[in-house]
Amino acid sequence: MTDKPKVAFYWCASCGGCEEAVVDLAEELLGVAAAVDIVFWPVALDFKRADVEAMEDGEILATFVNGAIRTTEQEEMVHLLRKKSKVLVAFGACAQLGGIPGLANLWDREAIFERAYLTSPTTENPAGTVPLTDYAANGHRIQLPGFYDTVMSLDQVTQVDYAVPGCAPTPNLIAAAVGALLSGDLPPLGTVLAPDVALCSECDRRDTKPEDLHITAFKRPHEIIADDETCLLAQGLLCLGPATRAGCGAQCIGANMPCTGCFGPTSRVHDQGAKAASAIASLVGADDPAEIERILDGIPDPIGTFYRYGLPHSLMVRRRQDTVETTA
Amino acid sequence: MSGPSLNGDTRIGVYVCHCGTNIAGPIDVEAVTEYAAGLPGVVVARAYKYMCSDPGQELITHDILEEGLDRVVVASCSPSLHEETFRRAVAKGGVNPYLFQMVNIREHGSWVHDDVEMATAKAKDLVRAGVARVRFHRPLEPRRVPVDGSAMVVGGGIAGIHAALTLANAGKHVYLVEREPTIGGHMAQFDKTFPTLDCAACILTPKMTQVRNHPNITLWTMAEVVEVDGFVGAYRVKVRHEPRFIIEDACVGCLECIDVCVFRNGKTPDEFNLGLSKRKPIYIPFPQAVPQVVVIDPEACIEFRAGCRKKTCVEVCADRNAIDFQQVATFDEVEVGTIVLATGFKTFDAGRIPYYGYGRYDNVYTALEVERLVNAAGPTTGEVVLRDGRTPQSVGIIHCVGSRDENTNTHCSRVCCMYSLKLAHLMKEKTGAEVYNFYIDMRTPGKGMEEFYNRVGSEGVHFIRGKVGDVYPEAGDTGRLVLQAEDTLLGRIRKIPVDMVVLATGIEPQSDAEDVRRLFNITCSAGGFFMERHPKLAPVSTFTDGVFLAGTCQGPRDIPDTVAQAGAAAAEALALIDAGSILLEPNTAFVSAEDCSGCKTCIGMCPYQAIAHIDGKAVINEVLCKGCGTCVAACPSGAIHQNLFDDDEIFEEILGVLIHA
Amino acid sequence: MPETTTDTSSNGFEPRIVAFFCNWCTYLAADLAGTSRMKYAPNARVIRVMCSGRVDPQFVLEALANGADGVLIGGCHPGDCHYQEGNYKALRRFKLLQRMVADLGVEEERLRLEWISAAEADRVRVVMDEMTDQLRRLGPFRHEEAVMAIAAQQPQEVPV
Numbered sequence A: 001m002t003d004k005p006k007v008a009f010y011w012c013a014s015c016g017g018c019e020e021a022v023v024d025l026a027e028e029l030l031g032v033a034a035a036v037d038i039v040f041w042p043v044a045l046d047f048k049r050a051d052v053e054a055m056e057d058g059e060i061l062a063t064f065v066n067g068a069i070r071t072t073e074q075e076e077m078v079h080l081l082r083k084k085s086k087v088l089v090a091f092g093a094c095a096q097l098g099g100i101p102g103l104a105n106l107w108d109r110e111a112i113f114e115r116a117y118l119t120s121p122t123t124e125n126p127a128g129t130v131p132l133t134d135y136a137a138n139g140h141r142i143q144l145p146g147f148y149d150t151v152m153s154l155d156q157v158t159q160v161d162y163a164v165p166g167c168a169p170t171p172n173l174i175a176a177a178v179g180a181l182l183s184g185d186l187p188p189l190g191t192v193l194a195p196d197v198a199l200c201s202e203c204d205r206r207d208t209k210p211e212d213l214h215i216t217a218f219k220r221p222h223e224i225i226a227d228d229e230t231c232l233l234a235q236g237l238l239c240l241g242p243a244t245r246a247g248c249g250a251q252c253i254g255a256n257m258p259c260t261g262c263f264g265p266t267s268r269v270h271d272q273g274a275k276a277a278s279a280i281a282s283l284v285g286a287d288d289p290a291e292i293e294r295i296l297d298g299i300p301d302p303i304g305t306f307y308r309y310g311l312p313h314s315l316m317v318r319r320r321q322d323t324v325e326t327t328a
Numbered sequence B: 001m002s003g004p005s006l007n008g009d010t011r012i013g014v015y016v017c018h019c020g021t022n023i024a025g026p027i028d029v030e031a032v033t034e035y036a037a038g039l040p041g042v043v044v045a046r047a048y049k050y051m052c053s054d055p056g057q058e059l060i061t062h063d064i065l066e067e068g069l070d071r072v073v074v075a076s077c078s079p080s081l082h083e084e085t086f087r088r089a090v091a092k093g094g095v096n097p098y099l100f101q102m103v104n105i106r107e108h109g110s111w112v113h114d115d116v117e118m119a120t121a122k123a124k125d126l127v128r129a130g131v132a133r134v135r136f137h138r139p140l141e142p143r144r145v146p147v148d149g150s151a152m153v154v155g156g157g158i159a160g161i162h163a164a165l166t167l168a169n170a171g172k173h174v175y176l177v178e179r180e181p182t183i184g185g186h187m188a189q190f191d192k193t194f195p196t197l198d199c200a201a202c203i204l205t206p207k208m209t210q211v212r213n214h215p216n217i218t219l220w221t222m223a224e225v226v227e228v229d230g231f232v233g234a235y236r237v238k239v240r241h242e243p244r245f246i247i248e249d250a251c252v253g254c255l256e257c258i259d260v261c262v263f264r265n266g267k268t269p270d271e272f273n274l275g276l277s278k279r280k281p282i283y284i285p286f287p288q289a290v291p292q293v294v295v296i297d298p299e300a301c302i303e304f305r306a307g308c309r310k311k312t313c314v315e316v317c318a319d320r321n322a323i324d325f326q327q328v329a330t331f332d333e334v335e336v337g338t339i340v341l342a343t344g345f346k347t348f349d350a351g352r353i354p355y356y357g358y359g360r361y362d363n364v365y366t367a368l369e370v371e372r373l374v375n376a377a378g379p380t381t382g383e384v385v386l387r388d389g390r391t392p393q394s395v396g397i398i399h400c401v402g403s404r405d406e407n408t409n410t411h412c413s414r415v416c417c418m419y420s421l422k423l424a425h426l427m428k429e430k431t432g433a434e435v436y437n438f439y440i441d442m443r444t445p446g447k448g449m450e451e452f453y454n455r456v457g458s459e460g461v462h463f464i465r466g467k468v469g470d471v472y473p474e475a476g477d478t479g480r481l482v483l484q485a486e487d488t489l490l491g492r493i494r495k496i497p498v499d500m501v502v503l504a505t506g507i508e509p510q511s512d513a514e515d516v517r518r519l520f521n522i523t524c525s526a527g528g529f530f531m532e533r534h535p536k537l538a539p540v541s542t543f544t545d546g547v548f549l550a551g552t553c554q555g556p557r558d559i560p561d562t563v564a565q566a567g568a569a570a571a572e573a574l575a576l577i578d579a580g581s582i583l584l585e586p587n588t589a590f591v592s593a594e595d596c597s598g599c600k601t602c603i604g605m606c607p608y609q610a611i612a613h614i615d616g617k618a619v620i621n622e623v624l625c626k627g628c629g630t631c632v633a634a635c636p637s638g639a640i641h642q643n644l645f646d647d648d649e650i651f652e653e654i655l656g657v658l659i660h661a
Numbered sequence C: 001m002p003e004t005t006t007d008t009s010s011n012g013f014e015p016r017i018v019a020f021f022c023n024w025c026t027y028l029a030a031d032l033a034g035t036s037r038m039k040y041a042p043n044a045r046v047i048r049v050m051c052s053g054r055v056d057p058q059f060v061l062e063a064l065a066n067g068a069d070g071v072l073i074g075g076c077h078p079g080d081c082h083y084q085e086g087n088y089k090a091l092r093r094f095k096l097l098q099r100m101v102a103d104l105g106v107e108e109e110r111l112r113l114e115w116i117s118a119a120e121a122d123r124v125r126v127v128m129d130e131m132t133d134q135l136r137r138l139g140p141f142r143h144e145e146a147v148m149a150i151a152a153q154q155p156q157e158v159p160v
Helices: A017-023 A027-035 A049-053 A072-084 A093-097 A100-106 A109-119 A171-183 A272-282 A289-296 A302-306 B029-037 B054-067 B079-092 B106-110 B116-134 B158-169 B185-189 B200-213 B256-260 B312-320 B367-374 B416-431 B449-458 B513-519 B559-579 B630-634 B647-658 C026-035 C057-065 C086-103 C121-138 C143-151
Strands: A006-011 A037-040 A060-066 A069-071 A085-091 A134-137 A140-143 A147-152 A162-164 B012-017 B042-048 B071-076 B100-104 B143-146 B150-154 B173-177 B217-220 B223-231 B234-241 B330-336 B338-341 B345-347 B364-366 B394-401 B434-439 B462-465 B468-473 B481-487 B492-498 B500-505 B507-509 B547-549 B581-584 B589-591 B611-614 B617-620 B640-642 C017-022 C044-049 C070-075 C111-115
Touching (some): A006 A017, A006 A072, A017 A060, A017 A171, A027 A171, A037 A049, A037 A060, A049 A072, A060 A072, A060 A093, A069 A072, A085 A093, A093 A100, A093 A162, A100 A147, A100 A302, A147 C143, A162 A171, A272 C086, A302 C086, B012 B029, B012 B054, B029 B042, B029 B071, B029 B116, B054 B079, B071 B079, B079 B100, B100 B106, B106 B116, B106 C026, B116 B647, B150 B158, B150 B330, B158 B185, B158 B200, B158 B217, B158 B338, B158 B559, B173 B223, B185 B200, B185 B367, B200 B217, B223 B330, B223 B513, B234 B338, B256 B312, B338 B559, B367 B500, B394 B416, B394 B468, B394 B492, B416 B434, B416 B449, B416 B500, B434 B481, B547 B559, B559 B581, B589 B617, B630 B640, B630 C086, B647 C017, B647 C057, C017 C121, C026 C044, C026 C070, C026 C121, C057 C070, C057 C086, C057 C143, C070 C086, C070 C121, C086 C111, C111 C121
Parallel strands (some): A006 A037, A006 A060, A060 A085, A085 A162, B012 B042, B012 B071, B071 B100, B150 B173, B173 B217, B338 B547, B364 B500, B394 B434, B394 B500, B434 B462, C017 C044, C017 C070
Antiparallel strands (some): A069 A147, A134 A140, B143 B581, B223 B234, B234 B330, B345 B507, B468 B481, B481 B492, B589 B640, B611 B617
């Protein structure tokens, strides 16, 4: 083994996009690979859990965990990696905030299993088989990780030192984070490694946003052909840029799609969804209750809109479990 | 934004007020104090009988010096009462007065809860929240804004007249705005005034003339305030002038035009005489009207309908050229430092109580109509003649019409008993009629009032304690009306036939009091009268700084009280103007520039245009900001802060009321 | 686990309400209820803000997340806002927040927006009593417990 700093990557409940993001470093990846020893990276390298267990505590300089925590195995692994790492980084929106998988907190295990394995239109499961943690067949016992009712962000199960936001994190942020780690020039613990200002600050369309915007109808991206130079909110598209941390270079808006909030809120905000909703509702162009309701009907799924990436990390965490309906 | 000393080294003093037994009754003050002593950051916790007293305040000052306190919490009454008091005490000890938090355990605690355990638990929660919050307070300086040297008085009745004259005599410029063609208000319509029986016109009209001639008063009649902008010290008021169709400066008040009007006789009910006489399309409201300028009623004048061929009024006016049929509404905009509202009252509409027969029986009158009837300048030149031409032999006066009645108004109108006595006296004097007063209670407080009651009683006026339940024509076509009431002193039903019924109608808020209230951003009390800042300690102030109340717009009162109150309102306005500037609560919002993304969400939130977008950042103009905090709640990235109500402070307060620290 | 002062040991559940009252109307109405010695349920803790427009939906969720069983917002009547239109901003935010918390399984009765003018002391009494009563019947919100349970959550049982 070399004495290069050791780095690990791990994935929990995630789509794999964050892994892609690492690869998206392109040539820079080679530089990183040269500077560090990647000691654990299930998606790319054949190290096993036992290899990690064999390491000294704190032996790994930094572990980047992407994905939310939704199974027992994920929780065990992050506890293990925490112990073995000097620095634990929540990498991407799922690890940082719960991410898209976190929207599962509108249901619970029972409802999800029912839907996924029994009632969805594309399911054919006459035997009604659902996942089990322990199964005996042909004289062997198979054990699978347990599935939690509630998805958690990484910092809800263990202490997290830094977060790299995004779905997925953008290469510039990843490079900067790795650079900071290797140089040892680290910001205070708990810092989100992206600018602590909202996205409008780096949006080309900011100047086209009117100062007295009143939204009388919310549009969804498929409903209009948006002008590609004008502020999307001004066109009625629910762009969360004003409520979302900058750092991505407004890429979605560059593709004429509204920001959906994957970089999470700024550090001054306690609850991403509530704050974004406060700002957006304030812009509703009506004072009459019925008219306000009519305009708000244009936001058919407010939780999926304002907490798309952050329900587990929000103040409410989840839908109250006793109100989850299980029969589809 | 964090407070300056959050690292466990805050030294907070907590003071819990007994307020005699006001708080200490339903709340276990000692338990609250003991509890406060154990809260983090608290180094002193004391209970005291009256925190607002000098020794109470000195406790704070003393502890700041002796114990090195850097934050103070007082749990006592509402901050609207004593926040300033305690801030001063804190400042006296050398600590910035805004490093102080007031906790309301009286109005929101001991006075509204009976259960000692629950009320005490609530007080502890509130104290805990105050302690949690005050740690985040930052030192602040109050804002000082200059006060414009002129004032506006709205309403030209006796209250407005007196307020305007007081201000003008003190050398301040006053805009007096009255919507009628003349000032004088209701008082001008009265005959005599109780209890002295001096003639209302005799004492009022000299003051009206003074207004007209005063160099410091700009008098605008037929004018209404339509817009109020700005804030204390610098109100911008827009006034609409209705067309009078007379050029005020050109009219000399000769009244010749009225004589020569093509209408030989008036056909329009005369407003001033409450319809008891008719007036012409061109008229003067009453002989002593101020200004002494005629007015043309476009509804009545044929020039406005068909066109008048003769235009005799124009002819007689000749080269004075005071008549201008082309006049349209005009507007003026003025800046004033302070405003006195003296918009008066309206009398209760007697038709709302059908069984009293007003509007149905000719000989049922309202008291105000009778004022005109007995007045020498009135429609009958002071002779009391009924609508059927007779002189009444008997008169019944019904008290409390539209007052003290759950179906109409629950309040006592305060003046009706006294003016009923006055009218009883005048009727008796003028006609020798038998006069019956039907009353619920006789209310005659005040100087000379009870004496007047005794006098009227000794003059042979009858008093029947009972509420009239019905008024109906006497059988046999006598033209008399029977008043039926239970005499609660005799315990039997009385049916008294009278020639004339007088309804002592009560005082109600003006029908547009709601609109006026909104215009000036003040509040109404339950009955619809304008609400004073404090019923005892700030009776002429409102919750809007620089707007004061005078007269019956604030509640029913008689002329002496109205004048006294108008003087008080003028004095408050003067104090403000003479101070030259006023200190405002520093609860303004500000943008943390480095945190602002320039998203502009806040800009449209501000009703005062205090937020501008400059070089990609929002910037709040502290002078224009009034501190509502709407932009703070709207800011999607938490880049706007509000002094005294910052996110940190409120979040701490929320946690404070909920969770044991 | 944080201890609370109002969760008394009495048999009946006593809801905890956090109330945000605007300085000019509802807070004054509550003061007036005090000077008028009206009696009402002691369950609400009033936090004074200058305007209902200052109430950030975050405040509401912060309260619910930290032990409140209900949140009451009190402002000036429409058209009467001391700051012209802050209450309309409050109304818009409240309407959206209502939809959001409904999707999170929060009962409608737990959030209430009331326009109460400075003169309407009795309305304060009625609303306080009514809301307390409704929440008593509804039972505790128990958000903290739910969150504690999440941290200690167990995977599914193994079927026999």
